[in-house]
Amino acid sequence: MKGALRIGAGLLIAVAALIFAFAVGRPVQVLPRVAPAPPFELVDASGAPVMAPREGSPITLYLFGAVRDEAGMEQVKRFYHEASRALAAAGYSDGVAFSFITVDPDHDTPEVLRQAAERLAVPQGLPLSFLTGSWVAIRMVVGTGFGVYFQPSADPELPPAYDPAVIIVDENHVIRARYGLDQLDSRTLVRDINLLAKEAGAKGASRWIYEGAHLFLCYPR
Amino acid sequence: MHVHPYERMWIRLSAVLLVVFGIAIAVSSLALGVTIPGATPRSVATGLPADATPSQGWVRELGPGRYEVNLVARMWGFEPNVIRVPKGSTVTFYVHSQDVLHGFKIKDTTVSMMAIPGQVGRASYTFEEPGEYLYVCHEYCGLGHHVMSGKVIVE
Known part of the structure; x- marks a missing residue:
């Protein structure tokens, strides 16, 4: 009886110590599941409908902006080029895509977006789609869905005010990270994509370890 | 023995x-x-709205049913101290303190956090029922602590 109690207590302590080591040491890290990304149906620069979520979606980096905002577009271009280069160097030539959603839908027609896409293109760049839609659709997707602030300017000649942001959405259409466009460096981006790719590739028992990592908030710092 | x-x-x-x-x-x-936590800003979470600073409080609509509040706590009040949102809205609060440690608790909700100088607290809540939701400072912060309150009016 006494021996069994000791063994039981020992096992309990060992399990507690293991859990504790897992939570503190964070040998497996994940990005938080922030919220489901909003479903949408928008149109791309060719006028073709684009829907999300859809089967087999890649990890997608959503960017937001207005073509009329030249400084903002320059920032998007710089980010896209640097991120493409870094991700390609890390071996993510496919499986990751970029989507630019306009916050200026009345101005940014598919034709305007097509011209912007040509200006942003880069030879070895990862796929980049430009999306627009009706004002209501954009408001629902960008504002309500992604939680990115934008507000039309009182002067219709000026682009809307908005928060430049990057939102990382995984292949299950779940928001996993959000950064300010000027906050996300290539190293952090590659780290985040690595974490998502490893988690997506986890099968069987390792799947449960990743769920444990979510349970114990094993997020990168 | x-x-x-x-x-x-x-x-x-x-x-x-x-x-x-x-x-x-x-x-x-x-x-x-x-x-x-110390007096020096230790960490600012990534992905905060560009205007989520401790300098000014505001409420803004992101889209139908979604709002953001930049809430500044200081001795002895909150800015803004009245927030109006429609029923069913999801509100994300970014909470700052400009001086000492404060608390931020909205009655009858799950929102309860500390407002630590130099850091930004974040919490979201969906207000399903109309009514007035009192929010208070629940960390003793000095003589006027008991008057430090505001309300979310859900219409």
Whole structure:
């Protein structure tokens, strides 16, 4: 009886110590599941409908902006080029895509977006789609869905005010990270994509370890 | 001295727990760099709206049914102290303190956090029922602590 109690207590302590080591040491890290990304149906620069979520979606980096905002577009271009280069160097030539959603839908027609896409293109760049839609659709997707602030300017000649942001959405259409466009460096981006790719590739028992990592908030710092 | 075996077992278990907690504190502070909050801004979460600063409070609509509040706590009041949103809205609060440690708790909701100088607290809540939701400072912050309040009016 006494021996069994000791063994039981020992096992309990060992399990507690293991859990504790897992939570503190964070040998497996994940990005938080922030919220489901909003479903949408928008149109791309060719006028073709684009829907999300859809089967087999890649990890997608959503960017937001207005073509009329030249400084903002320059920032998007710089980010896209640097991120493409870094991700390609890390071996993510496919499986990751970029989507630019306009916050200026009345101005940014598919034709305007097509011209912007040509200006942003880069030879070895990862796929980049430009999306627009009706004002209501954009408001629902960008504002309500992604939680990115934008507000039309009182002067219709000026682009809307908005928060430049990057939102990382995984292949299950779940928001996993959000950064300010000027906050996300290539190293952090590659780290985040690595974490998502490893988690997506986890099968069987390792799947449960990743769920444990979510349970114990094993997020990168 | 005779100690009952069960009592001895619990004493040992308590000692083990003390050691575990001691190691946890050492690892947290030495290896993970966890420190107690200081006057210097220690961390600003990524992905905050560009205007989420402690300088001014505001409420803004992101889209139908979604709002953001930049809430500034200072001795002894909140800015803004009245927030109006439609029923069913999801509101994300970014909470700052401009001076000392404050608290931010919205009655009858799950929103409860500390407002630590130099850091930004974030919490979201969906207000399903119309009514007035009182929010208060629930960390003693000085003489006027008891008057530090505001309300979310859900219409």
